[in-house]
Amino acid sequence: MGHHISRRTLFRTASGLAAAGALGSSLAACSGGTGAGSTSSKLTMTWWGSDERHAAYKKALATFQKDNPKIDIQETYSGYDGYFDKFNTNVAGGSAPDLMQMDTALVAQYARKGVLAPLDEYVGKSLDLTGFAKTLLANGTVDGKLYGVPSGIGVNQLTVNRSGLEALGLKLPDREWTWADLKSIAREVYKKSGGKTYGVDDGGGGTLQCFEIFAREKGQTFFSEDGKKVGFTADTLQEWWEYWAEMRKLNAAPPPAITSAAHNDLTKNAVVIGKSLFTFDSGVYGAGGSITDAQLDFLPTPQGDWSGAREGNFVNGGVLLSATKKSKRIADSVKIISFIAQNDSAIKDFQLLRGIPPTDKARNLISAGLSETDKLNMANADYISQRVGKATDALPNPVPPPQGADQVWDLLFQSNLAVAFGKKSIKAQLGAFFDQAAGILSA
CATH class of the missing domain: 3.40.190.10 (Periplasmic binding protein-like II)
Structure with missing residues (x-):
């Protein structure tokens, strides 16, 4: 790892x-x-x-x-x-x-x-x-x-092309940023680059951990404690997909073709190919080093910007x-x-x-x-670890992924693509997602 x-x-x-x-x-x-x-x-x-x-x-x-x-x-x-x-x-x-x-x-x-x-x-x-x-x-x-x-x-975080951000005259956001802040700076990236670069790769389903943290900020888990069903509600997933649908509409996130091409192919990640400056895929930089020549920096996953939002981050061992x-x-x-x-x-x-x-x-x-x-x-x-340690409202660490977890994760990705490509409405895809996830986890 x-x-x-x-x-x-x-x-x-x-x-x-x-x-x-x-x-x-x-x-x-x-x-x-x-x-x-x-x-x-x-x-x-x-x-x-x-x-x-x-x-x-x-x-x-x-x-x-x-x-x-x-x-x-x-x-x-x-x-x-x-x-x-x-x-x-x-x-x-x-x-x-x-x-x-x-x-x-x-x-x-x-x-x-x-x-x-x-x-x-x-x-x-x-x-x-x-x-x-x-x-x-x-x-x-x-x-x-x-x-x-x-x-x-081990933490979930965003990897940022800092040199690309600075070239556009933009500053790295504060670590205590929110989902609204991400939307704002992602729009600025597209505007400042003359439409050549999107702000952030599509997190609607393309990256599991960002949605998991979003759900935890609402006090929900990805899987239930017994692993027999998902632990988040349809309202939470709907809000998540609506956020990313707006991000695509605003050109803050790339179109679905770029997201689809990067599925399980890190060399086609939007930051690696220069199509965005923020990515939720921490595989761009790991123990083996970076797969891009850009000067990278790192940020926590954005915090919830609604009343009662909880600490969504957790520390993996x-x-x-x-x-x-x-x-x-x-x-x-x-x-x-x-x-x-x-x-x-x-x-x-x-x-x-x-x-x-x-x-x-x-x-x-x-x-x-x-x-x-x-x-x-x-x-x-270290910053994320200390923040999680001080949080009084954070959920316990996620339960170990149950059998069928990989299929549910891929279903989330494919469901977001179906919405992004216009094949399904968000509400129609919600019903399909929860029905199929239930079938996978009960098998």
Whole structure:
């Protein structure tokens, strides 16, 4: 996972959810139960990520082993695709790794199936979580117990072509901006550019996280707590689609052809191709760097500008490190988790490769070596995290996406396009959306 939660990341996670959903049948078919842990004399550890993340893990673990020569670590790493399929096979066969990188969207499923070990008894002893905010630790907490330690702060935010904005004589909006402010500056972009550039890419369905925050600002969730239905009302979705219909009409957002072309193709994102200056797709800039040469900056998702609007943002925990329940090396795994979280050398090894570091200490340690864009990115994530931590009206973090979530997300995208292309009226598409979403989630 990169610095933030991009739409592609969420679709990727959905494939992991499918793999997790298959875990129950896998276990039932095997006499090994939930797995007896590794039989190797070595502590087995597995993770997914980029080559850069692999190298960072290996370097940090080498440092750990110098100080802990009796803990011999066997490392296994890969890309995300197939990671949980392999993990499920190992669990069912009794050869689960002792320590693993866990997806925040999947931790509840694995914890409730008895695969992961609760870590509470180690906190404040061999597990040092000094500096971790409660809102961040919530990402690894299931039914009141801690099953995974978050790697960093993940937030939903807008990515802004700041150099393009400044070239038009416009200033970056204040972080405490609203949906009305977004509309205003997006219109100015189109006007100042002589109609060559739209303000913001179409968020009506093209980017999941902006609608989720909009719904949370109204006190509603994307999915219900049991995952059997959507958690927002037809009135909320109607208001959302009407907002973006007006944005398209005002040329504040691009026409549907541009939005459609960018679906699951980041190289065609409106900011990347120079057709807009604001995008909700944080995949434009992540742990692998930027895919545009423009000087980027970052802003929180706009706030609700109506009476009673709530804090809609939430903080995601990046990835987690979790110990498996049947492992005979849980105490040693905890030492590694604590080392990666708090050791100065390990923190510097990872930089931003597991997300924005989770503590002030870690962020201060790496800040000097970051690029200007990295620093802006980290500052905005830190700002959002602090604002969420102070909010008294924010909803709890979203529940893990249920089975069928990827289909519902795609339905939202396609529904917005149907409205944008004039194939359906908003009211007609509302009925179709809720009927189809109900069918998907009840299957």
